[in-house]
Amino acid sequence: MASFHDTFAADYPRQGALTKEQLQRLYVKNKFELTKHVSAVVGAKAQYFGGNDWFISWYSAPEGAEIHNGLEHQDVPDQHVPAALDAVKHNLKDRRFNWVTGPQDQNRLEYHLRRQDFTVDEQEPVMVVDLRQQTEAMRAAVPNGIRIGDIDSWRVRDWVKAWSGHAPVEATTHWTQIYDTMLNTLHRKQFCMFMAQQGGRVIGTGYLHCFAGIASIHAIAVVPELRGNGIGKALTAYGMQRAASIGYNISTLTSSRAGLNVFQSLGFKEFGVVKLNVWRPLIDRGTIENEQKEALEAEQEGWCLV
Structure with missing residues (x-):
């Protein structure tokens, strides 16, 4: 391999x-x-x-x-x-x-x-990582009982529900339409969505958008009751792996306050706001x-x- x-x-x-x-x-x-x-x-x-x-x-x-x-x-x-x-x-x-x-x-x-x-x-803050220098970080351990992988169209609504928390049905429907359409029209080397699941339930989310020479990671989220268990870190590492697997050297993301330490532990550094x-x-x-x-x-x- x-x-x-x-x-x-x-x-x-x-x-x-x-x-x-x-x-x-x-x-x-x-x-x-x-x-x-x-x-x-x-x-x-x-x-x-x-x-x-x-x-x-x-x-x-x-x-x-x-x-x-x-x-x-x-x-x-x-x-x-x-x-x-x-x-x-x-x-x-x-x-x-x-x-x-x-x-x-x-x-x-x-x-x-x-x-x-x-x-x-x-x-x-907007953060960047040199994927060439973080090959070990990309292998961040996935917690026991959790599986992380790409999603197909039929899981988009479940993905949106996990990402959006208690958003109204109208908002869930709105974003489901957006991401479902993009997943079915863009090449997977430009846009892919991934999830963490436990026993078939979607418990964490993320997606990758590649363009202009950089791979941008978005929407890293974990359901409230399972935060603090390394799932968000594993999801981000998965996004880094996907970026590296299609040849990208640079990955970026924007960080919430809660995610800053996690992203820094994977090698991300701030380059703007x-x-x-x-x-x-x-x-x-x-x-x-x-x-x-x-x-x-x-x-x-x-x-x-x-």
Whole structure:
């Protein structure tokens, strides 16, 4: 059997050959591609606005799918921020939308977003690992009685239920449609989903999205009653193994507060921070505190926790 070292491909970037800024740009390219596929499933349309030397693009989602409205990892010259925001608000008919900033330094833009009544709903470190240097970490022990492996379409709903905790049925159905479609339309070397199961029950989740030379691990979560038993670490190691098996040298992820120590133990190191900046119409702003409380409770219940 080939070792991990035999699987690395020369045509994918190596971490040691990249500057921090180059790595951040590859991360953004990967995220753009992932968002493109998610947006296509929900029917969100790409929109554009700008001038001679700058432009922005965003997705406008159908009514009821406002979570997919927004921009990612883009910058705007200071003097054009008000016009850019007006264009997005007008296009979205003053519905809520997100502007994700980072992992590069975007302090100036974030300053303007705060002045325009955006709130920071999430702030998470982005982490990277050199897979060539972590071949032993990839072999993190799987706890007794637990099996980890890829899933097929018929397990997607069970996967979503384990990942989302006590999310409403509508949210479960929504994300099941997204991931089922992606699993059936994208090549498994670009997108694969995996799970931990115990006695046939899905108890942990993760997926891998590969693009722009990096393999990005997402949605590492474990059901609340089984956390702290090494399942999250084993799931992450499995994602690293899958990335290495198809030749990738670099893997990235964003970390929740609870997962930071686990990911560090596998060799991941921080190379930036991403923030979810949310703009809400005036009529909705009275719900901000409740939504942020619910988001924190969701994280504690099961979203992206290990």
